[in-house]
Amino acid sequence: MxxxxxxxxxxxxxxxxxxxxxxxxxxxxxxxxxxxxxxxxxxxxxxxxxxxxxxxxxxxxxxxxxxxxxxxxxxxxxxxxxxxxxxxxxxxxxxxxxxxxxxxxxxxxxxxxxxxxxxxxxxxxxxxxCEGAWYADTNLEAFHLKPGQSILIYGASGAIGTAAVQLAKAYGIKVTAVVATRHLELVRGLGADHTVDYSAQDFTKIDETFDGVFDAVGKTTFFHCRRLLKPEGVFASTDLGPWCQNPLLAIWSAITGSHRVIFPLPQSSKAKAIVEFLKARMEAGEFRxxxxxxxxxxxxxxxxxxxxxxxxxxxxxxxxxxxxxxxxxxxxxxx
Ligand SMILES: NC(=O)c1ccc[n+]([C@@H]2O[C@H](COP(=O)([O-])OP(=O)(O)OC[C@H]3O[C@@H](n4cnc5c(N)ncnc54)[C@H](OP(=O)(O)O)[C@@H]3O)[C@@H](O)[C@H]2O)c1
Incomplete structure (x- = not known):
């Protein structure tokens, strides 16, 4: 072959x-x-x-x-x-x-x-x-958000980001998608409730706070996004970060009990469930x-x-x- x-x-x-x-x-x-x-x-x-x-x-x-x-x-x-x-x-x-x-x-x-x-x-x-959705769903699940709560998804135009927008909407979460100008229409079409053009404004200065901030592309930091979080809000990233800070902050958050930063890793044991979940979402017209x-x-x-x-x-x-x-x-x- x-x-x-x-x-x-x-x-x-x-x-x-x-x-x-x-x-x-x-x-x-x-x-x-x-x-x-x-x-x-x-x-x-x-x-x-x-x-x-x-x-x-x-x-x-x-x-x-x-x-x-x-x-x-x-x-x-x-x-x-x-x-x-x-x-x-x-x-x-x-x-x-x-x-x-x-x-x-x-x-x-x-x-x-x-x-x-x-x-x-x-x-x-x-x-x-499935791969992007597997990473996206692993993170969304770890946020423990309820329908009606809010998430800001930074880098919503990549494989993980586009999946995260659609899956968050399927879970009934309010989505603010942060992308470059060229992707604004795309993420609106995927169901984002609000969009922010990171190439036109500093997304960390918007006048809103969120239950979750998800860096789906690994290009920002917890310290940069901190003011976007509600008092109980949680930050997650798909990337280690340039100084490996994301897993280290997650460990520190767990030790101190603040749970402000999480770094969930996808598990192969859960991969079958995500494939079946995606199939159902595609059949329902909620995922493409x-x-x-x-x-x-x-x-x-x-x-x-x-x-x-x-x-x-x-x-x-x-x-x-x-x-x-x-x-x-x-x-x-x-x-
Ligand atoms: N270690 C691993 O095995 C592994 C596996 C999977 C994923 N990951 C990590 O997960 C992350 C996302 O993966 P992915 O496959 O979803 O990424 P991806 O598809 O490669 O993401 C590309 C998208 O991100 C946008 N982007 C680039 N720079 C940006 C910035 N500074 N701010 C906001 N958006 C930006 C790009 O559009 P614009 O440039 O136009 O904004 C593009 O649409 C990566 O950090 C990757 O390292 C790691």
Missing amino acids: RAAVTTRYGSPDVVEIRQAPKPGPAAGEVLIRVHGTTVGRTDCGMRQPSPSFVRLFAGLLRPRRTILGMDFAGEVEAVGAGVTTFKPGNRVFGLSPVVFGAHAEYLCLPEDAAMAVMPAGVGFSEAVV AVIDREYPLEAIADAYRYVETEQKTGIVVINVRPASAAGRDLTGPLA
Whole structure:
């Protein structure tokens, strides 16, 4: 099978399209023919050239997982003995947060992995939305906000941000989305009650306070946002911060009992629940993919380069099926 293989750490140039052994489903496993996947910030982090703590589990000297890709959507091609939930021909989507492996034509996962039958009427490209939603939902859940309470989402135009706006609205939370001018219409369309253009004004000076402030893009700090919080308000970020301050502040908050800063980490044990939750939200018309660009698998290195600009809007999709099979001309990015 064709796969994007990364055998060493480095720039996007280290990602090679190669033939790799096609997996076969053992008992209890499902073989998926992958049609769509994404390049996300996690894939970039797993491949990055400069050493980081990520290498403690990604592999000290070279990557342990040579085929990356967490989000997938495709068709079940075969099932192993004893599988009852899925059958060949099912269109499925989901998340592979432990073994990755979706940057390839085939992916084999246990039947009880984080996957579900795709909602009717949703295309493969529109179904590869789970990674951002998983991070977003992990944070939203940790805020413990009730319907009618308020959240400010900073960086609401990225994969996590666009998911957070939609999921917060699904939970009945009042959303103020902070984005650049070019994304104002987008976040209004996703359901944001209020928007703030961070390129036109200092968002920390707005005349309102919130039950939660969520830095969905990891570009601000608790100290910068403190005055936006109500007395019991909570701050969370998706990023460690330049001095690793976000997890440290969260630990300090827990020790002192103030709970002003939290740093929740997504758990693979909860990934299946988020896939099923997303399916329900998509069926209810409350969640949709925000697709920035699509690339064929052969151009995945270009997709990495684009994602690493940190300028993408929503997700960047990789079409794994060859153009002829997919019936589309995918000779370059679809901006
Ligand atoms: N360590 C990991 O494995 C991991 C995994 C997933 C995510 N994360 C972290 O989670 C964060 C978000 O990930 P993501 O995939 O959602 O990000 P993303 O999609 O790459 O975010 C890009 C978006 O953020 C906006 N943006 C860029 N700079 C901004 C700024 N200074 N203020 C506000 N918005 C800004 C960009 O639009 P404009 O530039 O036009 O505003 C763009 O729409 C990142 O910090 C990432 O490191 C980490």
